[in-house]
Amino acid sequence: MLQVSLARLKQGHRTIAYPGQEPILPDRFRGLPAVDASKCPDGCEACAAACPTSAITVAPPRVRIDLGRCLFCSDCVAACPEGAIRYTQDFQLATRSREDLVLQDAVLKRAHALDAKSRRLFGRSLKLRQVSAGGCNACEADLNVLSTVVFDLGRFGIQFVASPRHADGIVVTGPVSENMRSALLDTYAAIPAPKLVIAVGACAISGGPYVDNPEVHNGCGGLLPVDLYIPGCPPHPLTILDGLLRLLGRLGE
Amino acid sequence: MSDHGLTTIRSCQAIPRARLPQCSVGDFRTRVVDAIAGGQRLVALFADATASADTVEIYAVLAESSRSLLHVAKTRLAADSFPSLTPDCPQAHLFEREMAEQYGVCPEGHPWFKPVRYHASYRPGHDAWGRQPGETPVIGVTDYYRVEGEEVHEVAVGPVHAGVIEPGHFRFQCHGEEVFHLEISLGYQHRGAERTLVGGPNKRTIHTMETVAGDTSIGHATAYCQTLEALAGCQVPIRAEVLRGVALELERLANHTGDLGALAGDVGYLPTASYCGRLRGEFLNLTALLCGSRFGRGMVRPGAVGFDLDEFRKKQFLERLEAAFRDVSGAVNLLWNAASVQARFEGTGAVDRDACLKLGMVGPAARACGVECDVRYDFPSGIYRFAQVPLCTWQTGDVFARAYVRWLEIGRSVAFIREQLAALPGGPVRAEMVPLKADHLVVSLVEGWRGEICHVALTDADGRFSRYKIIDPSFHNWFGLAMALRDQQISDFPLCNKSFNQSYCGHDL
Numbered sequence: 001m002l003q004v005s006l007a008r009l010k011q012g013h014r015t016i017a018y019p020g021q022e023p024i025l026p027d028r029f030r031g032l033p034a035v036d037a038s039k040c041p042d043g044c045e046a047c048a049a050a051c052p053t054s055a056i057t058v059a060p061p062r063v064r065i066d067l068g069r070c071l072f073c074s075d076c077v078a079a080c081p082e083g084a085i086r087y088t089q090d091f092q093l094a095t096r097s098r099e100d101l102v103l104q105d106a107v108l109k110r111a112h113a114l115d116a117k118s119r120r121l122f123g124r125s126l127k128l129r130q131v132s133a134g135g136c137n138a139c140e141a142d143l144n145v146l147s148t149v150v151f152d153l154g155r156f157g158i159q160f161v162a163s164p165r166h167a168d169g170i171v172v173t174g175p176v177s178e179n180m181r182s183a184l185l186d187t188y189a190a191i192p193a194p195k196l197v198i199a200v201g202a203c204a205i206s207g208g209p210y211v212d213n214p215e216v217h218n219g220c221g222g223l224l225p226v227d228l229y230i231p232g233c234p235p236h237p238l239t240i241l242d243g244l245l246r247l248l249g250r251l252g253e
Numbered sequence: 254m255s256d257h258g259l260t261t262i263r264s265c266q267a268i269p270r271a272r273l274p275q276c277s278v279g280d281f282r283t284r285v286v287d288a289i290a291g292g293q294r295l296v297a298l299f300a301d302a303t304a305s306a307d308t309v310e311i312y313a314v315l316a317e318s319s320r321s322l323l324h325v326a327k328t329r330l331a332a333d334s335f336p337s338l339t340p341d342c343p344q345a346h347l348f349e350r351e352m353a354e355q356y357g358v359c360p361e362g363h364p365w366f367k368p369v370r371y372h373a374s375y376r377p378g379h380d381a382w383g384r385q386p387g388e389t390p391v392i393g394v395t396d397y398y399r400v401e402g403e404e405v406h407e408v409a410v411g412p413v414h415a416g417v418i419e420p421g422h423f424r425f426q427c428h429g430e431e432v433f434h435l436e437i438s439l440g441y442q443h444r445g446a447e448r449t450l451v452g453g454p455n456k457r458t459i460h461t462m463e464t465v466a467g468d469t470s471i472g473h474a475t476a477y478c479q480t481l482e483a484l485a486g487c488q489v490p491i492r493a494e495v496l497r498g499v500a501l502e503l504e505r506l507a508n509h510t511g512d513l514g515a516l517a518g519d520v521g522y523l524p525t526a527s528y529c530g531r532l533r534g535e536f537l538n539l540t541a542l543l544c545g546s547r548f549g550r551g552m553v554r555p556g557a558v559g560f561d562l563d564e565f566r567k568k569q570f571l572e573r574l575e576a577a578f579r580d581v582s583g584a585v586n587l588l589w590n591a592a593s594v595q596a597r598f599e600g601t602g603a604v605d606r607d608a609c610l611k612l613g614m615v616g617p618a619a620r621a622c623g624v625e626c627d628v629r630y631d632f633p634s635g636i637y638r639f640a641q642v643p644l645c646t647w648q649t650g651d652v653f654a655r656a657y658v659r660w661l662e663i664g665r666s667v668a669f670i671r672e673q674l675a676a677l678p679g680g681p682v683r684a685e686m687v688p689l690k691a692d693h694l695v696v697s698l699v700e701g702w703r704g705e706i707c708h709v710a711l712t713d714a715d716g717r718f719s720r721y722k723i724i725d726p727s728f729h730n731w732f733g734l735a736m737a738l739r740d741q742q743i744s745d746f747p748l749c750n751k752s753f754n755q756s757y758c759g760h761d762l
Binding site (some may be wrong): 003004007008010011014020026028029030038052053064071072073074075077085087130131132133134135136138139140141142143144145147148149150162163175177178179180182183187203208209213214215216223233234236 | 286370371372392412413415416417418420440441442443444445446449456457459460461463464465466467468470493524527528530531533534537538541542543544545546547548550551557559560580583584587590756757758761
């Protein structure tokens with residue numbers, strides 16, 4: 001017993017102060033990409049050619065980046081001869097619509113809160129059922145980590161639950177393999193209305209690295225009405241938490 | 254070197270495909286069965302039909318650990334069937350089902366002949382189950398093993414489980430609380446990962462590798478890069494080799510720590526569950542300190558590592574590693590002193606050494622049965638050729654053993670990282686990649702945190718992949734979980750499952 005108590009003391013208090021305080025991310029963290037299109041040489045499409053998921057479209061004078069497809073890898077940065085693309089530390093990436101994920105002129109239209117009625121229902125208690133539909137276990141892991149003492153999702157009234165009958169919404173990860181399509185739809189149908197759909201990660205939004213494979217459905221957007229898109233491969237836990245809090249109108253309280 | 258129809262190579266050694274002799278189907282079977290009876294292990298068994306849709310060739314890769322040698326055998330089928338190896342060598346059972354499903358070749362006499370991932374045959378018109386063209390298999394629909402009897406009942410679980418985990422279907426044949434048999438039916442995560450690699454490498458290949466099993470990004474990316482480097486004859490700079498090793502051990506530390514926490518949670522011991530949940534994240538954050546991604550995305554690249562480690566970063570890294578290890582020690586040692594934990598761990602879900610060897614299990618699950626196998630030790634590549642990581646085993650094969658081996662390995666991994674970074678060699682972290690050799694074969698082995706990761710690449714006349722085979726350690730180990738559940742209480746399933754913590758997507762590909 002003494003040993004257990006001592007261990008407890010040594011482990012200390014570990015819950016982060018976010019959203020009260022800005023979190024510190026590693027300096028190599030790849031958040032919101034920024035493009036300085038004025039540096040682009042005429043006719044250069046090196047970034048678009050290097051992108052593994054065709055997330056980049058060069059349409060002078062603009063370079064469009066679809067965050068829903070972006071794997072946040074460094075291939076475009078390495079390919080750019082002029083250093084026009086870089087990643088910023090901005091981890092706040094969630095949007096309410098698929099179109100908003102397409103980054104133009106480096107301005108991201110971040111997720112706005114649910115309407116007043118939905119916020120009354122879910123704002124202080126949101127129970128979510130997670131379904132991995134071909135996910136690689138990275139998005140799943142960074143959803144799981146939200147329930148640890150570090151992020152302590154419970155303090156916001158948000159919780160992952162076992163039964164869809166107890167849930168207010170579904171969190172989808174993975175490109176939606178054909179073999180999980182019906183289980184995903186069944187789970188969604190089992191959630192009582194009104195219900196939310198949250199797509200987490202490049203796979204669930206666009207198919208990610210598996211886009212256009214015949215075995216997958218390029219994400220859940222064609223099957224379910226998505227309310228919140230959280231991009232990344234996988235998204236950082238803070239990106240997910242930020243998205244959930246934005247949706248509930250809990251930021252800036 | 255060719256001996257009685259077997260060609261002998263080492264891990265990460267590319268050889269011309271022309272040097273692989275063709276055995277008759279009967280000789281192929283005899284050689285593989287004899288080798289396994291002589292103590293070798295089946296690392297890979299796969300089919301290929303790229304030469305023409307009418308010919309199916311089968312490759313077997315056998316591991317002779319004591320001499321660090323791999324033996325490759327090859328045969329060409331004259332018909333859409335062949336005599337199954339499984340009755341004489343259970344290690345082949347899942348490989349044969351996979352070959353049947355992918356290429357429509359039937360292993361005659363297979364005792365457990367069912368689909369693996371429920372997809373249509375890659376050779377239209379050739380179907381091992383005699384399904385008509387256009388008749389697509391339905392996931393989970395198969396003949397499940399059933400125990401008959403008035404007092405026997407069946408429990409079906411999944412594909413969607415209670416927690417935030419990947420999907421799979423489990424069927425238990427129970428007598429009261431006692432499990433007679435557990436059947437594991439997977440395939441829900443099938444994304445076509447392996448098939449999409451044919452014709453590569455291309456700009457998407459490395460990203461597929463990093464997400465084959467997203468919790469093993471470093472392991473699979475390393476196995477892939479090693480195949481490319483062998484095929485290109487590329488010498489990776491030693492500094493990059495060290496940094497890959499550090500990243501691979503970090504991946505092991507994160508997952509082992511997470512697993513110990515989850516095991517504690519499953520027996521209701523909350524202090525360790527809570528602390529390890531955070532500490533797993535500390536190791537992930539250390540990986541992000543290296544390369545910006547908690548899962549090591551972007552770290553391992555062909556001929557290179559994507560990110561170097563400067564002195565300031567190294568100092569910060571080592572300080573945080575020591576702090577995390579100190580906290581993990583404090584958290585995990587609570588487990589071994591808690592009688593309530595030991596009572597649940599000890600004797601639960603035991604797999605005996607004999608079954609482990611017969612099934613060809615790998616990784617911590619095999620080492621927990623007292624089987625001495627570890628790629629870092631048996632088939633070292635990269636930095637492990639110069640730095641040895643001592644092998645950790647335990648004898649009891651139960652949940653306790655699988656937990657304790659993980660704990661021992663945590664200590665070894667930390668010691669390895671300390672040692673490597675204390676003498677980090679200078680020089681570049683990137684070597685130039687050149688085109689791949691045409692018509693070659695290479696087998697690349699890596700000890701991921703779950704065990705042996707095997708990648709086999711075959712190139713065509715243009716130096717592109719004509720076939721790429723990925724074998725995640727879970728592919729060898731899922732049946733071990735079924736064995737662990739025999740005669741156990743069904744309520745011990747979550748604990749047993751967690752003690753294996755296998756990959757669904759790595760299996761389903």
